[in-house]
Amino acid sequence: MEKISQDGIELEIREHTDGDFFPEKCPICEGEEIRRHTYKIRTIQDLGTPLICRRIRYERIYFKCKTCDSVFSIEHPLIPIGARYMPGVIKYAVSRVLERGDSIRRVTRDLNELHYVKVSLATTEKWVNKYGKKGKLSSEFSKEKTPTGFSGFITLDGTFKSMKTKKNDRKVE
Numbered sequence: 001m002e003k004i005s006q007d008g009i010e011l012e013i014r015e016h017t018d019g020d021f022f023p024e025k026c027p028i029c030e031g032e033e034i035r036r037h038t039y040k041i042r043t044i045q046d047l048g049t050p051l052i053c054r055r056i057r058y059e060r061i062y063f064k065c066k067t068c069d070s071v072f073s074i075e076h077p078l079i080p081i082g083a084r085y086m087p088g089v090i091k092y093a094v095s096r097v098l099e100r101g102d103s104i105r106r107v108t109r110d111l112n113e114l115h116y117v118k119v120s121l122a123t124t125e126k127w128v129n130k131y132g133k134k135g136k137l138s139s140e141f142s143k144e145k146t147p148t149g150f151s152g153f154i155t156l157d158g159t160f161k162s163m164k165t166k167k168n169d170r171k172v173e
Contacts, residue, residue, distance in 0.1 A: 031067030053116035
């Protein structure tokens, strides 16, 4: 683990590699003659604290089978394939929006300012839509119970107009 200090904020870099999980055989032909083919190093963002900016330096290794000449990689147990953010960042954002009721804009701002995770509003919204319950509503509303006190009138534009005239309303003639 490497630590670098800048402007009073520590940058903590953790390193993970697929080299720790060298495959025993080829997943395609089951051959045992495997060699390391190439690699790619990426930086993945993780949740930090108000004084620590945390990043994961991840080395994805591609292996080549000497028997069938196929190139493959393995899935790291901690880091999903193609991840730009650690799973904890996504769970944090989704739980704050869905369970605590915070706005997506506020959660995105907190991720950027307090946790040093550079994320856009659209990305946070995409996480909430994907892992939340958007689009999973019942399409058959006739089988659902009517809420108590429902007047039977629904507006399409989201406004509500009272059916009774109130004391201070102007009388329309």
